[in-house]
Amino acid sequence: MTTGAPARYDCEHRCSQTLLGGPVRCLLVTTAICALLGASAAPAQAAEQDRLNAYRVATGSVGAMVTTRDGDAVAGWGSGRTAVLTGVAPDEHTRFRVGSQTKMFVATVLLQLVDEGRLDLDAPIEQVLPGVVRGPGIDPNAITVRHLLEHRSGIPDYLGFVGGDYLQTAVLLLNPTWQITPPTPQRLVDEGTGKGAQFAPGQGGAYSNTGYTVLGMLVEKLTGQDLRTAIKERVLDRVGMPSTFLPAPGQKALPAPASHGYLSVGGMAFADVTGYEPTVWGAAGGLVSTGEDLTAFLNALFSGELVSPTLLAQMRDVAPGPGLPNYGLGLQRYSTDCGQVWGHSGQIAGYTTLTVGDGERAVSIAINNTPVVADSAAASQAQRDLVNHALCG
16 A cells, blocks of 8 residues: 555545445545545655655665554555565565564464463473473473563573574574575574573573474474464464465565565665575564554454463563563563553564554554664664554554
């Protein structure tokens, strides 16, 4: 949807649904209403476009998109292009890799299994998934499912970059053999656990993609399905998210409409990494989606369509203690000008994303870029402006 489209949609919808005076009267009334709505909506839409443009420029991205949802009403804006030379303006229908927003979906499926009486959040991981977690100083009998969901297990991140181990990051992300022979989840887990425990379970907090890889394996064991199918049947089909999927090993292409993903330095894209092997991210960050679908998911989750009210409250319940003060069970807490909202951010090769909401309204923001050098202060402010306008305006 391009700038101006939300106002046109609203006035046409109003005519067809509430002004039932016959074709001629409807046409006349529609013309007048559309003129008024278009005039009043244009400044607001122009301001939203300016905010998105500022975010794209600050991040040095080829393209940026924002999708807003208020109940069932959805609007999208795009800035820049989906590809350097051949792309078009992105919008709410454009697919992109969501990165760590995937964790919200894995957590949702696991909590559904808790609701069904098939899993205890405080069960040791060795009890429910024996033999998977092993490494120096790591006791799988002391690590619970809840610890993994909250990033309080003490298991290091296999990608390394969260803890500042950039050599580990480079070794894994630039490993050419994984682009030919995709790594198994167990291989990814072993990369993380092999570095030993960071702290005793529950005694600290450190973001760990390894932990969510373990949780993805747990979903597969308990459901008897691969993670892709479990997420599709339990979340995507129930909410109505036709553009979203978790890629299979070797499924590198993004079906159109989709945005290419780039690495950049100082606003100059130097590598197109759209076709990166998705299983390197897996349960921790492999999902592909759109702004329209992601905002629908958050509204459905917060309205109680996917998990029970008791477990939804626990998803939002931030665990006390050091480390990650704003992380619950698969959800992150954010502060806005009008209060707290929940959702998740994501960063993956070529994409940086965020989706947050309050239950009625939601906003999803994405750029087709992993900035190596960017104006981080300006980017953070521009992102805050987009969120505040969508949720507090």
